[in-house]
Amino acid sequence: MSLAEDTRRRPVGKTVATPRIGGGPSRAVRVGCPCPLDRSAGSTGRAPFGPDRRGAGSAAAAGGPRAGGDRNSRRGGAGPAAAAIVLLAAGAIGTGCAPAPAGDGVDGEDRGAEAVMLAVDHRTRWRELRIEGATDLPDGAVVTYQITHGAANELPRGEWPAQNLMTDGAAVVRDGVYWARLNTTDWPPGRVDVLVQFPVAPQPEPVRIRYGPFGEHLTGGNVSSLGGSRVVTAEHAFDWTR
16 A cells, blocks of 8 residues: 555544655654645634735625725825816916916006097198197107198088198107198188097007007097097197188
């Protein structure tokens, strides 16, 4: 009989004397005891080699959490923080972190409302009318003028004694003044009305930015609305007698 067969046939849990192969004294062997590698946590109170891997696998197979947590569980702590950062960044973009639009003032600075002084007067010399005025507009600003002789409203255009009884033009501001000349040959005596406005004509870029493309930054008692724009107006009237 072989040693293996002899061991299987002996009672489980009993100590028997087993002869050594090749001779020598016999040794005591307990037959039928579980192998230490097969001991479960229930029989010893703890797993023999760290956490019970089979138990963790069984829990995962049953839908429970794995030992040590799965991949999503390990990253769960960072999920809400990352989401909060994204939301804060989106909110910051929507509430003004983007650069403010330029054009609200010089060099993008919002100047707010600004009053403008604009005056108009006239001089006459022989057959010439000179329209002039003082202003605090910067150099390069363009004012428009309109001159109307009273006869232009009383006579049909074909009966005008002079073709320039109603005329208009533009003048550029230099050193705080502007002026324009008009030939008055053949003008009859009568009332003359002068209207000066800013910024009806196209303006240089610095002036346009300062006061707004449509006069948005203008304020004061001499400002009125004209076709969706805010316009500074100065008026003057006199009698032509030459």
